[in-house]
Amino acid sequence: MWRNVLVRLGSSLLVLWLSVSAAFVALHSLPGKIADILAGDNEYPGLREAIAAEWGLDKSLPEQYLDFIARLLHGDLGTSYVMRQSVSSVLHSQLWPTVQLAVAAGVIATLFAVGVALLTAGRSAVGRRVASLLELVLTSTPVFWIGILLLMAFSFHWRFFPVSGANGFNALVLPAITLALPTAGILAQVLREAMEKALEQPFVTTVRARGLSETQVRTGHVLRHALLPVVTLGGWLIGGLLGGAVITEKVFGRPGLGTITLNAITSQDVPVVLAVVLLAAFIYVVISTLLDVAYLFIDPRLRTQ
Amino acid sequence: MTLPSSTLAAAADAVLDNRVAARHFNRLPLSITVSGLFLLVLAVVLAVPFWITHYDPLAGDVSVGLQAPSTAHWFGTDRLGRDVFARVVYGARYSLLIGLSGMLISLVIGTLLGLVAGMKNRWLDEVASRLFDVLSAFPSVLLALLVIALIGPGLMNVAVAIGIAGIPKFGRLVRSQTLLVREADYVRHAVLYGRSRLQTFVTHLLPNVLMAIPIVATIDIGSSIMAVSGLSFLGLGPQPPTPEWGVMLAEGRDVLRVAWWPSVFPGLAITLTVISFTVLGSYCQRRFEGRQPA
Numbered sequence: 001m002w003r004n005v006l007v008r009l010g011s012s013l014l015v016l017w018l019s020v021s022a023a024f025v026a027l028h029s030l031p032g033k034i035a036d037i038l039a040g041d042n043e044y045p046g047l048r049e050a051i052a053a054e055w056g057l058d059k060s061l062p063e064q065y066l067d068f069i070a071r072l073l074h075g076d077l078g079t080s081y082v083m084r085q086s087v088s089s090v091l092h093s094q095l096w097p098t099v100q101l102a103v104a105a106g107v108i109a110t111l112f113a114v115g116v117a118l119l120t121a122g123r124s125a126v127g128r129r130v131a132s133l134l135e136l137v138l139t140s141t142p143v144f145w146i147g148i149l150l151l152m153a154f155s156f157h158w159r160f161f162p163v164s165g166a167n168g169f170n171a172l173v174l175p176a177i178t179l180a181l182p183t184a185g186i187l188a189q190v191l192r193e194a195m196e197k198a199l200e201q202p203f204v205t206t207v208r209a210r211g212l213s214e215t216q217v218r219t220g221h222v223l224r225h226a227l228l229p230v231v232t233l234g235g236w237l238i239g240g241l242l243g244g245a246v247i248t249e250k251v252f253g254r255p256g257l258g259t260i261t262l263n264a265i266t267s268q269d270v271p272v273v274l275a276v277v278l279l280a281a282f283i284y285v286v287i288s289t290l291l292d293v294a295y296l297f298i299d300p301r302l303r304t305q
Numbered sequence: 306m307t308l309p310s311s312t313l314a315a316a317a318d319a320v321l322d323n324r325v326a327a328r329h330f331n332r333l334p335l336s337i338t339v340s341g342l343f344l345l346v347l348a349v350v351l352a353v354p355f356w357i358t359h360y361d362p363l364a365g366d367v368s369v370g371l372q373a374p375s376t377a378h379w380f381g382t383d384r385l386g387r388d389v390f391a392r393v394v395y396g397a398r399y400s401l402l403i404g405l406s407g408m409l410i411s412l413v414i415g416t417l418l419g420l421v422a423g424m425k426n427r428w429l430d431e432v433a434s435r436l437f438d439v440l441s442a443f444p445s446v447l448l449a450l451l452v453i454a455l456i457g458p459g460l461m462n463v464a465v466a467i468g469i470a471g472i473p474k475f476g477r478l479v480r481s482q483t484l485l486v487r488e489a490d491y492v493r494h495a496v497l498y499g500r501s502r503l504q505t506f507v508t509h510l511l512p513n514v515l516m517a518i519p520i521v522a523t524i525d526i527g528s529s530i531m532a533v534s535g536l537s538f539l540g541l542g543p544q545p546p547t548p549e550w551g552v553m554l555a556e557g558r559d560v561l562r563v564a565w566w567p568s569v570f571p572g573l574a575i576t577l578t579v580i581s582f583t584v585l586g587s588y589c590q591r592r593f594e595g596r597q598p599a
Contacts, residue, residue, distance in 0.1 A: 015438070015439065015442050018435070018439050019439055019442060019443070022439065023451065026455050027454070027455060136580060136583070136584070137576070137580070139583075140527065140531070140576055140579040140580040140583055141572075141576045141579075142531050142534055142535060142538075142551075142572065142575050142576065142579075143535070144535060144538045144551075144554060144558075144572075145554060145568075145572030145575065145576065148554065148557065148558055148561065148568045148572065149569070149572070151558075151561060152561055152565050152568070152569075156561055156562055163562075239443070239444035239447075240444055240446075242444050242447065243444030243445060243446030243447050244446065246446060246447070246450065246539070247446070247535055247538065247539065250538070250539055251558065261447070261450060262450070262539060264454075265450050265451075265453055265454040265541070266458070266540070266541070268454065273451065273454050276447070277443075277451065280442075280443050280444065280447055281442055281443070284442045284443070285442075
């Protein structure tokens with residue numbers, strides 16, 4: 001048991017270290033580029049040397065790398081080249097809108113998928129056909145186009161929701177739905193298939209024989225059984241929500257981590273990019289650990305092993 | 306957002322499910338016919354766009370800017386008075402070719418790494434598998450963004466970024482296929498009959514491993530095109546005035562208050578293309594499932 005926990009922790013740290021190191025080496029091995037970014041439009045003799053000295057860029061790459069790791073271990077993510085403030089304060093201020101967006105989208109996608117699966121799995125052929133066509137369309141439609149269509153209808157035409165920004169509940173509705181729809185399509189697809197498989201299991205006959213209603217059979221027994229493959233997909237989906245947040249925030253002009261990431265990438269703001277890498281890898285590690293725990297709750301068979 | 310092709314395939318699969326009966330009557334399901342026809346049209350559009358429209362996708366007259374769809378301009382005109390239909394038609398070249406290049410980059414690198422990982426060398430396998438792990442630890446959009454951060458935005462760079470993000474998909478597929486085929490009886494017998502390792506590899510192992518690729522690749526073109534247009538929409542791909550579909554959507558977003566047509570038609574083109582590739586790919590997957598050594 002403790003051995004497993006230690007191995008798990010070790011491999012998590014390995015993923016974090018590998019990804020951030022690879023990103024560091026890659027981003028810092030572009031000679032002269034970082035000084036160019038920092039110099040901006042200014043140009044005078046000695047400027048580059050001064051910048052290099054100030055930001056520690058005159059040291060060799062291994063030395064810079066060790067400095068970077070040492071700072072990381074002290075919880076210091078460095079200073080943004082472009083915004084000239086500490087990266088952790090930048091991330092801290094932008095984290096909340098994105099978390100709101102991702103959580104809201106996750107909830108909508110789950111509700112949609114569970115609803116569609118409960119209603120259509122193993123039922124009329126027409127219903128299943130409509131559901132699967134809907135799922136195919138949702139998974140094949142680019143998230144930014146969904147956003148644009150929603151904006152067009154609900155913000156510009158009917159004026160139900162604001163066009164951009166992140167103030168209040170109204171500003172969250174459209175972005176959350178936009179981000180949720182492609183995920184909802186995949187979730188519904190996987191859940192429905194799993195439920196159809198579960199419905200053929202002998203335990204369903206037993207439960208029915210005990211006199212439970214169809215609704216009780218579906219919500220109480222079959223759904224739980226079908227959740228396992230969905231949980232397996234869960235980690236990937238949460239990653240998808242984060243990636244999708246970049247595009248969704250751009251469509252709706254929302255502040256957030258996605259916007260920060262996009263700006264950091266277009267302006268080559270290396271410390272911010274590295275922090276985003278670290279954050280993404282961290283989320284991946286945390287989610288996959290949580291999912292392993294979730295398995296134990298969903299499937300009692302795993303607990304005894 | 307890039308989707309794992311397996312999920313896209315599963316979605317399309319379900320649609321086809323209801324059409325399986327049709328196969329007994331020796332005719333193609335309607336969804337396949339429609340997808341096939343659409344891709345055929347797309348191929349013509351790709352090869353000879355000037356047959357389809359006589360408008361120039363780059364030249365516009367601001368005085369006829371933002372006109373609604375009409376018989377003169379089927380899809381209307383954009384802010385600069387350029388014909389949206391012509392831009393969608395010429396845009397197919399960019400979107401499809403960049404998407405295709407992205408897919409090919411992941412296919413080639415992924416296949417090579419997968420073959421190396423599937424060979425009998427634990428150390429090489431370990432290195433390749435860890436590489437796939439680290440690459441898939443990141444959401445693919447984010448990974449592609451990181452590659453862009455490194456090599457800068459641009460038309461071909463987007464293909465490279467999407468290509469790198471897609472490596473684990475092909476890598477893992479080829480690795481597991483290689484491990485599987487390597488243990489197959491016909492490969493063992495070939496060795497038993499005195500074939501050299503190279504001969505066995507080329508004539509027996511390689512064809513059977515590679516057989517699994519075309520179908521996955523077909524489905525993957527769809528998600529690759531979607532990812533490319535996403536990065537272009539973010540302004541990281543080809544730059545305006547290039548008539549790429551993602552770029553057009555970004556331009557359309559800015560005039561959404563007054564005109565719907567500059568953003569609706571390019572989006573429709575992307576969606577229909579992705580659906581067609583997915584439906585066709587998963588149909589092939591169903592047809593040839595029995596032939597795979599898996």
